Amino acid sequence: MEEKKISRGAEKVEKIARGEAGKAEGRTREELQAAAAGGGAEKAQNKKRAAQEKAQAKIAREEANARRREAAAEEKQAREEAKQQQLREKRARADAEYAQKKAERAERRHRRAEEKKQRAPGFGGWLAAVVSLSVAVLALGAIVTVGYFDLMQTRSYIESGYRTSVYEFSEIVERMDADLAKARVASGAEMRRVLTDIFADSGMAEMCVEQFPVEGHAAESVTSFLNGSAGCARALLRKINAGQSLTEAERETVEYMYECVEKIRAAMPGLVDSAQNGVMDKLMMQGEFERKFTELAESLPEPPENAAGFTSAQKQGEVLAGEATLSEEEAMQRAGEYFEEYSPVDMRACGRTENKDLAAYNFEFSDAEGRKYFAEVTEKGGKLAFFDSYETCSQHNYDARNCVKIAEKFLEKCGYGHLHPVWVSEAGSECTIDFAGMQQGVVVYADRVTVKVCTERGAVTGLEAHPYLKNHRERTIGSPVLSKEKLEARARERMDEVRGMHLALLPDNGQEVLCWEIRGEYGGRMYFAFIDAATGETLRIYTAVNTDRGMTVV
Numbered sequence: 105m106e107e108k109k110i111s112r113g114a115e116k117v118e119k120i121a122r123g124e125a126g127k128a129e130g131r132t133r134e135e136l137q138a139a140a141a142g143g144g145a146e147k148a149q150n151k152k153r154a155a156q157e158k159a160q161a162k163i164a165r166e167e168a169n170a171r172r173r174e175a176a177a178e179e180k181q182a183r184e185e186a187k188q189q190q191l192r193e194k195r196a197r198a199d200a201e202y203a204q205k206k207a208e209r210a211e212r213r214h215r216r217a218e219e220k221k222q223r224a225p226g227f228g229g230w231l232a233a234v235v236s237l238s239v240a241v242l243a244l245g246a247i248v249t250v251g252y253f254d255l256m257q258t259r260s261y262i263e264s265g266y267r268t269s270v271y272e273f274s275e276i277v278e279r280m281d282a283d284l285a286k287a288r289v290a291s292g293a294e295m296r297r298v299l300t301d302i303f304a305d306s307g308m309a310e311m312c313v314e315q316f317p318v319e320g321h322a323a324e325s326v327t328s329f330l331n332g333s334a335g336c337a338r339a340l341l342r343k344i345n346a347g348q349s350l351t352e353a354e355r356e357t358v359e360y361m362y363e364c365v366e367k368i369r370a371a372m373p374g375l376v377d378s379a380q381n382g383v384m385d386k387l388m389m390q391g392e393f394e395r396k397f398t399e400l401a402e403s404l405p406e407p408p409e410n411a412a413g414f415t416s417a418q419k420q421g422e423v424l425a426g427e428a429t430l431s432e433e434e435a436m437q438r439a440g441e442y443f444e445e446y447s448p449v450d451m452r453a454c455g456r457t458e459n460k461d462l463a464a465y466n467f468e469f470s471d472a473e474g475r476k477y478f479a480e481v482t483e484k485g486g487k488l489a490f491f492d493s494y495e496t497c498s499q500h501n502y503d504a505r506n507c508v509k510i511a512e513k514f515l516e517k518c519g520y521g522h523l524h525p526v527w528v529s530e531a532g533s534e535c536t537i538d539f540a541g542m543q544q545g546v547v548v549y550a551d552r553v554t555v556k557v558c559t560e561r562g563a564v565t566g567l568e569a570h571p572y573l574k575n576h577r578e579r580t581i582g583s584p585v586l587s588k589e590k591l592e593a594r595a596r597e598r599m600d601e602v603r604g605m606h607l608a609l610l611p612d613n614g615q616e617v618l619c620w621e622i623r624g625e626y627g628g629r630m631y632f633a634f635i636d637a638a639t640g641e642t643l644r645i646y647t648a649v650n651t652d653r654g655m656t657v658v
Contacts, residue, residue, distance in 0.1 A: 166292075166293055166296070167345060169293070169296075173296065173297060173300040174300050174303070174341065176300075177300045177301065177303055177304030178304070180304050180308075181304050181307045181308060185307075185311060266315065266316065266317055266379065267379045267380065269312045269313075269315035269316060270312075270316070270375060270376055270379040270393075271376065271379075272308075272312050273309055273312035273313065273316075273372075274372045274375075274376055276305050276308055276309045276312065277309065277365060277368050277369050277372055278369065279301065279305050280301075280302060280305050280306070280309065280333075280365050281362075281365045281366060281369045283298040283301050283302050283305070284298075284302065284358065284361055284362040284365055285362060286298045287299065287302065287358050287361075287362070288355075288358060288359060288362060295344060296341060296344055296345070299337045299338075299340055299341040299344070300337075300341060302333060302334075302337040302361075303334050303337035303338050303341065306330045306331070306333040306334035306337065307330075307334050309330050310327050310330040310331055310334070313326050313327050313330065314327065316393075316397065317393070317394065318393070318394045318397045318398070323397075323401075325401040325402070325404060326368075326397075326400070326401050326404070329364055329404055329407075332407060332411070332414035333361050333364075333365075335414065335615075336357055336358075336361065336411065336414060339612070339615070340354060340358075342641065343639070346639050346641050348639065353408070353411075356408050356411075357407070357408055357411040357414070360405070360407055360408055360411065363405065364404050364405065367400065367403055367404060368400060368404075371396065371399075371400040371403075374396050375393060375396055375397060375400070378392040378393035378396055379393055411615075414615070424462070424482060424484035424485045424487070424573065427482075427484040427485030427486075427487075428484070428485070429483055429484055430465075430481075430483060430484070430485075430486045432453050432465050434486065435465040435467075435481040435482075435483065435486055436451060436453060436465070436467060436481075438481055438486035439451065439467050439469075439479055439481050439488075442479070442481075442488050442517060442518055443469070443477070443479070446469075446471045446477070446563075447471055447472045448469040448470070448471065448477070449469060449470045449471065449472065450469060450470055451467055451468070451469035452467065452468055452469070453465060453466065453467055454466045454467065454468050456483075457480055462482065462489070462570070462573060462574060463482065463483040463484070464480040464481055464482045464483060464489050464490070465480070465481050465482075465483060466478070466479075466480055467479050467480075467481065475493060475494065475495045476493065476494040476495075477491070477492070477493045477494075478490075478491070478492050478493070478494075479491045479492075482573065487518075487519065487569065487573060488518045488519075488567060488569060489569050489570055489573055490567065490568055490569065490570065491564075491566055491567040492565070492566045492567075493565040493566065495558070495565065497532070497533035497534055497558040497559060497560040497561070497565070498533055498560060499533060499559070499560040500533050500559045500560070501559060501560055501561075501562065502535070502557070502559045502560075502562045503559075504528050504530055504535055506562065507528070507535035507537065507557040507559060507562075508525050508528060508537055510557050510562055510563070510564060511525075511537045511539070511555040511557055511564060512525070514555065514564040514567075515539065515553065515555065518567075518569075520539070520553055520569065520572070522541070522542070523539035523540060523541060523542075523551070523553055523572075524539060524540060524541075524542050524547070525537050525538070525539055526538050526539065526540045526547060526549075530559070533558065533559045533560050534556055534557070534558060534559065534565075535556070535557045535559050536554065536555070536556050536557075537554070537555050537557070538552060538553075538554050539552065539553045539554070539555065540552050540553075541572070541576060543578070543579055543581060543609075544581050545606075545607065546581055546606075546607040546608060546609055546618070547606065547607070547608040547609070547621070548579065548608075548609045548616075549608060549609060549610055549611060550571065550575040550576075550609065550611050550616060551571070551572045551575055551576045552571040552572055553567065553568065553569045553571070553572045554566075554567070554568045555567050579609065579616070581609065581618065582618060584607060584618060584620065584637035584638070585637060585638045585639075586620070586635075586637055586638070586640050588605060588620065591605070591620050591622070591635055591640070592605055592622075595622045595624060595633070598626065599622075599624035599625060599626045599631070600624070600625050600626050600627070601624055601625045602622065602623070602624040603623040603624050603625065603630075604622075604623045605620060605621065605622050605623070606620075606621055607619070607620060607621070607637065608620075608621040608634065610634050610643060610644065612643055612644075617636055617637075617643060618636075618637045618638065619634040619635055619636055619637055619643060620634070620635045620637050621633070621634055622634075622635065629647055629648065630647065630648040631645060631646070631647050631648075632644075632645070632646040632647070632648075633645050633646075
């Protein structure tokens with residue numbers, strides 16, 4: 105039977121070769137060959153389409169998994185923040201209860217002393233005094249004993265909280281060390297996973313350090329690194345999700361993070377031992393723990409230049425490094441020039457403000473109408489860093505356009521005349537204008553000065569220039585990869601009306617990203633979208649909201 109089947113198959117093949125099968129079916133040999141070729145091409149096309157669909161499905165699954173991991177990390181960080189907040193509140197309640205009990209004990213002692221003074225002299229009085237004194241001694245002993253245990257309980261609770269933060273920090277550092285070791289060689293889905301974990305753990309580690317009983321500068325150094333690590337992990341994760349590969353410089357940043365975490369991990373046994381053996385006084389007053397933590401903070405190296413997520417290597421206040429240092433008298437004279445039109449009266453110095461590397465003299469004065477003013481003038485350069493007044497505006501005599509002109513005139517007098525208005529908000533009888541720097545036609549949002557104008561008098565009543573003074577410098581600005589026309593066409597598909605579009609440097613996780621800023625309306629609301637000019641990714645979306653304090657951007 106099998107042989108017959110084989111014979112018939114061979115016979116059929118032979119007939120097709122001779123063209124007889126085609127004749128039987130009414131088709132020629134050429135038609136049969138064409139049909140066979142078409143079927144093969146269709147089969148290949150179907151196979152190719154199935155492979156593409158499978159690849160797209162795999163990419164979609166990976167992106168969905170990455171989004172889920174990032175959401176889980178953010179949720180985990182939120183839970184940890186809530187936990188730390190509860191711990192801080194519990195500590196605050198314990199401190200408040202202890203202070204209240206201490207005050208009550210002091211009041212009781214004062215009352216007993218007053219009663220003792222009022223007692224009459226004599227044998228009976230003396231006997232009563234002895235009896236009262238004995239009772240008082242017993243009562244005082246009881247009160248002191250109770251107070252002692254209350255104090256010890258409070259001290260024990262706070263000390264336990266510090267130790268818990270140290271132990272938790274140690275566990276987080278161990279996880280970060282393992283993840284960063286993997287990040288040095290990982291790629292693809294595994295790189296997404298470890299970056300997500302690093303992002304979450306960096307935030308939790310930063311919250312732990314904030315609970316340590318150490319001097320502010322040391323804590324600030326470590327928290328700055330942890331904050332930069334979170335920013336770097338998030339920036340790299342976003343880039344990988346966009347289908348891009350890490351550059352050599354970004355790999356060096358990962359190596360830098362690994363090196364720093366290795367230093368922290370190596371120091372943890374000594375910190376844990378100090379936290380276990382120390383008591384409250386040693387923890388809080390220049391003890392072994394603080395000494396070791398300070399040594400650790402000072403041993404951390406500076407991040408590489410332009411490291412993703414980390415603050416620029418330029419130190420805050422460096423913009424004033426070449427400026428002359430002014431004395432208090434010279435700074436007061438400079439303040440008098442800034443406020444010449446205010447006819448200042450009784451201008452006097454009232455201390456200094458030390459904000460990291462930016463030092464300023466504080467001054468108070470009044471104008472001819474008795475209005476009070478406060479101003480900060482920087483020690484280097486004599487720049488007006490801050491200005492506020494204590495008055496109430498009630499009428500609306502100047503519109504927003506005029507307020508902008510008034511603010512520009514005041515900024516020019518103060519040496520900020522090159523800035524451009526980027527946002528105006530009116531709240532009651534006050535108009536607030538945000539100004540930003542401009543370089544090569546690109547808005548630099550980090551170089552920001554905020555001015556407040558009273559719409560009743562048409563006078564500047566406040567100024568905040570710290571962001572500008574700390575961040576202003578000449579930048580190297582590249583060219584956008586994505587064209588304005590392409591993005592504008594895409595924006596018109598999503599918005600009812602596009603109001604404007606320009607390039608901007610947007611601060612993002614410790615670095616500045618060149619973006620296209622698109623302003624437009626949709627559904628009756630104003631939107632501000634910042635699109636990465638290199639990748640096309642949406643970095644930020646803000647919307648204008650009317651509040652009881654006027655229009656604001658959220």
